[in-house]
Amino acid sequence: MRAFTWISLISALNLALAAPTCKAKGKTSTAAAPAPTSSGTSSSGSGSGSGSTTPSNSTGGSNGTVALAWFAGYHADVFPISNISWNKYTAMNYFVAVTAADGSVTLESSDQTLLPQFVQAAHSNNVKAILTVGGWTGSQYFSSDFATDSNRTAAAQTMMKLVQQYSLDGLDFDWEYPNAAGIGCNVQSTQDPQNFLSFLQELRKQPGADNLTLSAATGVTPWAGVTDLSGFASVLDYIEIMNYDVYGPGWSSVVGPNSPLNDTCMPSNATQAGSAVSAVAAWSQAGFPANQIVLGVPSYGHGWSVSVQDATGAASASDASALVAYPSFNKGQAAPGDKWAGAAGTDVCGNATPAGGTYEFWGLVDNGFLNGNGTVAQGKLYRYDECTQTPYVYDPTSQVMVAYDDATSFAAKGAYIKSAGLKGFALYETGGDYNDILLDAITGAVGSS
Numbered sequence: 001m002r003a004f005t006w007i008s009l010i011s012a013l014n015l016a017l018a019a020p021t022c023k024a025k026g027k028t029s030t031a032a033a034p035a036p037t038s039s040g041t042s043s044s045g046s047g048s049g050s051g052s053t054t055p056s057n058s059t060g061g062s063n064g065t066v067a068l069a070w071f072a073g074y075h076a077d078v079f080p081i082s083n084i085s086w087n088k089y090t091a092m093n094y095f096v097a098v099t100a101a102d103g104s105v106t107l108e109s110s111d112q113t114l115l116p117q118f119v120q121a122a123h124s125n126n127v128k129a130i131l132t133v134g135g136w137t138g139s140q141y142f143s144s145d146f147a148t149d150s151n152r153t154a155a156a157q158t159m160m161k162l163v164q165q166y167s168l169d170g171l172d173f174d175w176e177y178p179n180a181a182g183i184g185c186n187v188q189s190t191q192d193p194q195n196f197l198s199f200l201q202e203l204r205k206q207p208g209a210d211n212l213t214l215s216a217a218t219g220v221t222p223w224a225g226v227t228d229l230s231g232f233a234s235v236l237d238y239i240e241i242m243n244y245d246v247y248g249p250g251w252s253s254v255v256g257p258n259s260p261l262n263d264t265c266m267p268s269n270a271t272q273a274g275s276a277v278s279a280v281a282a283w284s285q286a287g288f289p290a291n292q293i294v295l296g297v298p299s300y301g302h303g304w305s306v307s308v309q310d311a312t313g314a315a316s317a318s319d320a321s322a323l324v325a326y327p328s329f330n331k332g333q334a335a336p337g338d339k340w341a342g343a344a345g346t347d348v349c350g351n352a353t354p355a356g357g358t359y360e361f362w363g364l365v366d367n368g369f370l371n372g373n374g375t376v377a378q379g380k381l382y383r384y385d386e387c388t389q390t391p392y393v394y395d396p397t398s399q400v401m402v403a404y405d406d407a408t409s410f411a412a413k414g415a416y417i418k419s420a421g422l423k424g425f426a427l428y429e430t431g432g433d434y435n436d437i438l439l440d441a442i443t444g445a446v447g448s449s
């Protein structure tokens with residue numbers, strides 16, 4: 001028996017809200033605001049391409065489903081725009097523009113070069129080109145930018161200038177999170193959710209905004225202090241629920257799933273820290289309909305340092321045969337992670353941050369956990385958790401366990417999207433997959449293309 005620290009549901013939810021997302025491990029922005037132009041040459045947007053194999057319906061796939069991913073500008077050196085499997089998507093979110101204290105939205109200079117190429121490639125493939133604003137490190141000033149009527153009008157005009165300058169088909173607001181400190185130093189107010197709604201309504205009223213795709217990336221629980229979300233449902237096309245980072249070495253007491261499909265079936269010694277099932281229930285109960293919910297799914301997993309004894313119950317690696325559920329881990333020791341895992345550093349708040357310890361799906365292949373076809377490599381131990389529908393892989397030699405997602409778990413998530421009548425999936429991030437193993441699994445199960 002080992003000691004197990006119980007966490008109450010309330011504090012577990014707070015932990016989930018505080019969990020950093022890997023959507024933010026890129027660089028922080030120092031670039032000046034892009035110069036607004038008045039040229040405003042609007043693109044023809046989706047639906048006007050010809051000869052494309054992509055779904056040609058402006059609402060999404062052939063039956064309105066959304067097949068979406070985030071494309072991280074800061075990974076374009078390794079995963080360039082030309083590597084995007086455009087014909088498997090209906091929309092792509094460019095990540096990321098960040099908020100600034102003066103109300104502007106800033107893009108790194110490299111993004112100012114890449115974004116037009118991204119939009120052009122999306123449009124030539126009949127895919128919606130959307131810009132994400134915010135992210136874990138970029139949400140500092142949403143609260144002040146949306147604080148007053150005049151601030152919201154200015155912000156809406158700023159957004160429309162971006163739309164015109166870059167011929168965008170939509171905007172994705174990744175505010176992590178309204179009425180919460182987020183990374184730690186976000187401007188914060190109890191009025192945030194209401195001000196966010198008022199801003200979105202103001203944005204929708206701008207000339208040319210009625211046909212924009214507007215979305216918000218959210219946590220697994222509704223924004224703090226909001227009980228009725230129906231107003232958001234009438235102004236947003238959809239939300240993407242970021243069902244990842246639910247368990248992680250920086251905020252959990254035992255090893256657990258990064259992206260659980262379900263949690264109501266968890267053993268009583270595990271903390272229900274959120275899941276696709278619980279998130280959809282929570283958002284629906286608060287008035288946000290399931291058919292406007294896109295399920296955010298991760299291309300990466302979290303690595304944990306776990307002794308052979310904790311991982312398997314065996315005294316030595318040679319006796320290890322199976323993995324136990326929810327084992328303890330070495331809290332002081334980070335897993336190395338793959339080439340994209342963030343190094344230790346200092347965040348936008350000036351606080352020290354530990355190394356990321358994450359593995360993209362390709363990173364699991366790269367580091368010998370998985371074979372190139374996505375199956376578990378020889379000498380590694382595997383456990384598939386039936387409740388959460390998520391896999392674990394363990395290397396007894398390096399003593400690293402990774403809670404990740406594979407083709408099986410992505411097919412389960414896709415089947416759930418279909419059975420629950422959700423609007424589709426959103427992959428963070430498109431460059432994290434390996435030969436589209438994850439993408440093809442979820443697309444096949446959703447049946448959207």
Ligand SMILES: *[C@@H]1O[C@H](CO)[C@@H](O)[C@H](O)[C@H]1NC(C)=O
Binds near residue numbers: 056059063
């Ligand atoms: C697009 O999808 C919507 C919703 O499923 C449907 O009503 C509409 O007929 C479709 N339009 C085209 C051009 O396929």
Ligand SMILES: *[C@@H]1O[C@H](CO)[C@@H](O)[C@H](O)[C@H]1NC(C)=O
Binds near residue numbers: 078079083
């Ligand atoms: C990008 O595409 C090229 C050509 O298909 C391929 O050789 C390369 O491995 C891809 N890179 C990544 C990171 O997927």
Ligand SMILES: *[C@@H]1O[C@H](CO)[C@@H](O)[C@H](O)[C@H]1NC(C)=O
Binds near residue numbers: 103
């Ligand atoms: C918000 O509006 C106030 C005045 O109402 C102004 O002082 C402040 O600079 C504005 N903030 C931003 C970020 O635009």
Ligand SMILES: *[C@@H]1O[C@H](CO)[C@@H](O)[C@H](O)[C@H]1NC(C)=O
Binds near residue numbers: 042208
């Ligand atoms: C929205 O409508 C305007 C005017 O008809 C058009 O120019 C623009 O391309 C459309 N945008 C999208 C994203 O469909």
Ligand SMILES: *[C@@H]1O[C@H](CO)[C@@H](O)[C@H](O)[C@H]1NC(C)=O
Binds near residue numbers: 277416
């Ligand atoms: C989640 O688990 C509950 C049992 O706790 C079960 O009734 C339900 O069907 C599960 N949902 C999914 C989508 O697996």
Ligand SMILES: *[C@@H]1O[C@H](CO)[C@@H](O)[C@H](O)[C@H]1NC(C)=O
Binds near residue numbers: 254267268270325326
């Ligand atoms: C938690 O409970 C499950 C199911 O009863 C069990 O298999 C597992 O070993 C327990 N984990 C710990 C850390 O006690």
Ligand SMILES: *[C@@H]1O[C@H](CO)[C@@H](O)[C@H](O)[C@H]1NC(C)=O
Binds near residue numbers: 371372373374375
């Ligand atoms: C996957 O790759 C491994 C290693 O090359 C091989 O042994 C296995 O048969 C392959 N599995 C499938 C289903 O192709």
Ligand SMILES: *[C@@H]1O[C@H](CO)[C@@H](O)[C@H](O)[C@H]1NC(C)=O
Binds near residue numbers: 065417421446447
């Ligand atoms: C979309 O259409 C496909 C093919 O007809 C179908 O299998 C799938 O269930 C539909 N998806 C949704 C979410 O309705």
